[in-house]
Amino acid sequence: MFKKTALLLLLMLVTxxxxxxxxxSEDVKKGAExxxxxxxxxxxxxxxxxxxxxIVVMFIATQCPISNDYxxxxxxxxQDYKSKDIAFIGINSNKQESVEEIKKHSAxxxxxxxxxKDNENIIADKYAAKxxxxxxxxxxxxxxxxxxxxxxxxxxxxxxxxxxxxTLDEILAGKKVSNPTTxxxxxxxxxxxx
Amino acid sequence: xxxxxxxxxxSFLLIIGCKNEGSNQENVKIEVITAGEKELSELINNxxxxxxxxxxxxTWCIPCVEEFPDxxxxxEKYSEKLDFASLSIDYLEEKDKKVIPFLTKMNAKFxxxxxxxxxxxxLINFISEDWSxxxxxxxxxxxxxxxxxxxxxxxxxxxxxxxIESSTx
Numbered sequence: 001m002f003k004k005t006a007l008l009l010l011l012m013l014v015t016x017x018x019x020x021x022x023x024x025s026e027d028v029k030k031g032a033e034x035x036x037x038x039x040x041x042x043x044x045x046x047x048x049x050x051x052x053x054x055i056v057v058m059f060i061a062t063q064c065p066i067s068n069d070y071x072x073x074x075x076x077x078x079q080d081y082k083s084k085d086i087a088f089i090g091i092n093s094n095k096q097e098s099v100e101e102i103k104k105h106s107a108x109x110x111x112x113x114x115x116x117k118d119n120e121n122i123i124a125d126k127y128a129a130k131x132x133x134x135x136x137x138x139x140x141x142x143x144x145x146x147x148x149x150x151x152x153x154x155x156x157x158x159x160x161x162x163x164x165x166x167t168l169d170e171i172l173a174g175k176k177v178s179n180p181t182t183x184x185x186x187x188x189x190x191x192x193x194x
Numbered sequence: 195x196x197x198x199x200x201x202x203x204x205s206f207l208l209i210i211g212c213k214n215e216g217s218n219q220e221n222v223k224i225e226v227i228t229a230g231e232k233e234l235s236e237l238i239n240n241x242x243x244x245x246x247x248x249x250x251x252x253t254w255c256i257p258c259v260e261e262f263p264d265x266x267x268x269x270e271k272y273s274e275k276l277d278f279a280s281l282s283i284d285y286l287e288e289k290d291k292k293v294i295p296f297l298t299k300m301n302a303k304f305x306x307x308x309x310x311x312x313x314x315x316x317l318i319n320f321i322s323e324d325w326s327x328x329x330x331x332x333x334x335x336x337x338x339x340x341x342x343x344x345x346x347x348x349x350x351x352x353x354x355x356x357x358i359e360s361s362t363x
Binding site for chain 2: 025064065066130131149152153154155160182183184185186187188190
């Protein structure tokens with residue numbers, strides 16, 4: 001009985017996802033440096049990509065239906081912009097999604113870009129990332145040029161505004177990003193209790 | 195022989211009992227209203243002297259589904275003080291297949307809505323500038339329709355109780 005109660009209490013603590021301890025999104029002006037392993041154990045640092053015209057940091061998931069709705073679109077955007085000196089980094093901060101699962105998910109969806117495992121959601125906390133998919137576009141000084149959604153509809157057929165593509169096109173054209181913040185539904189990142 | 199008959203008789207009673215329990219659950223007819231700005235404004239502003247507890251959720255959202263039984267319990271505990279409502283952000287076409295079966299299983303006897311806004315961002319902006327779009331989201335409105343609490347992410351029963359008690363003093 002005691003064991004069961006203790007287990008239940010532990011489960012309640014672990015599954016309690018609250019954003020009370022995160023910094024406010026609007027207070028996060030710069031992307032934080034990180035060094036994280038990909039699903040093959042190779043480490044990637046944000047600084048590896050700082051000479052790119054822009055760095056797209058994407059908080060994604062393997063099990064979230066919303067994130068998965070965007071798999072094809074993410075792979076396509078990567079293919080369309082990788083040769084234009086735009087770097088793409090996927091980050092998985094969900095505590096319940098394993099490295100093996102991320103590896104298979106990336107292969108199944110032909111991502112091409114690295115997907116890094118953010119154990120204990122340290123980087124998600126620094127970016128105040130709350131959901132998947134959630135996008136940050138940084139310049140070489142790690143300033144956040146864009147934060148938000150990939151586009152304006154979970155259903156690809158109903159997309160009217162391609163926010164991420166528009167952002168990247170503006171950066172490549174040397175223009176100021178016209179819509180630097182957008183919002184969208186997403187699955188909450190499953191965090192470890194701290 | 196007698197024991198066999200008795201066993202058969204009690205098994206029969208058990209089956210009838212289970213059936214009745216099941217049919218009670220089935221009798222809860224769940225209606226889900228498609229909500230645009232007009233419907234949500236009416237829900238929030240037509241308060242009749244009561245507070246409103248509004249939970250925004252989706253069947254694909256694991257923390258939402260996990261906290262829902264507590265919300266059902268809260269709706270029973272605070273039925274005199276607060277109106278309870280849920281707003282699903284599942285696709286409209288999933289209403290009959292996913293949303294209503296889940297709410298029926300939960301035996302959630304309060305008002306239910308499903309997102310009818312043309313774009314997700316329109317609902318997010320309608321609810322609050324402070325909402326990132328993460329679900330679950332729970333809001334408490336006072337009896338004049340003013341938003342007095344916004345809770346992003348999943349919460350425990352005790353956390354909800356604490357928030358309700360402090361917000362509705």
